[in-house]
Amino acid sequence: MSNPSPSNPQPLSPEEFERNLLEKEYFFLQTTIEDYNKQIWVIKALGITGTGAVLALMIQQKSNAIALIGCVIPLFFWILESQWKHFQHGFYPRVAEIESILRQDCGFRSPAICGSWLNTFKRPVIPKRQGFLWDGLLNPSVYTSYVLEIGFLLLLFVVPPSLWK
Numbered sequence: 001m002s003n004p005s006p007s008n009p010q011p012l013s014p015e016e017f018e019r020n021l022l023e024k025e026y027f028f029l030q031t032t033i034e035d036y037n038k039q040i041w042v043i044k045a046l047g048i049t050g051t052g053a054v055l056a057l058m059i060q061q062k063s064n065a066i067a068l069i070g071c072v073i074p075l076f077f078w079i080l081e082s083q084w085k086h087f088q089h090g091f092y093p094r095v096a097e098i099e100s101i102l103r104q105d106c107g108f109r110s111p112a113i114c115g116s117w118l119n120t121f122k123r124p125v126i127p128k129r130q131g132f133l134w135d136g137l138l139n140p141s142v143y144t145s146y147v148l149e150i151g152f153l154l155l156l157f158v159v160p161p162s163l164w165k
Contacts, residue, residue, distance in 0.1 A: 019106055026098045026111060029091050036088035040081055044145060047077030051149045058156060067157040071150050078146035082136025089135040093126055 012020065054070030095114040102108040103115075118124070127134065136142055 029095050043081045062161045067153040074146045074149040086132045086135040
């Protein structure tokens with residue numbers, strides 16, 4: 001038999017044990033959400049780099065037809081980022097639920113990262129429209145840069161190469 005450690009002589013009550021688990025889960029979920037954000041920024045950077053490579057190839061080849069083909073690159077990264085954002089959104093309801101439990105059952109005023117953000121931007125915990133289309137493809141934080149890239153490439157497609165000089 002092992003003796004309890006001197007730093008924790010008494011076993012935790014079921015309520016304290018559950019609260020500790022909720023706190024650990026909460027911060028794990030927040031870290032996971034931030035990790036998704038880091039990956040999303042990498043995806044966005046790769047998409048912009050690909051568009052830049054298309055632009056460089058267009059200038060080198062003096063052909064605006066490459067711009068039309070190059071529209072596939074931001075489209076590909078748009079779909080990829082949309083998937084990541086959709087997966088990330090799956091964590092928000094649980095984070096909000098844990099915040100609610102800690103506030104109502106434990107009387108805590110914090111943590112309130114998710115609830116505060118949702119309140120500031122006046123958004124519900126569970127949006128009216130859910131799914132890959134709304135969480136990802138049509139999410140303004142996802143599509144804005146890709147629509148701009150595609151629009152830029154289409155503009156370069158219609159501008160004659162003689163004007164580039």
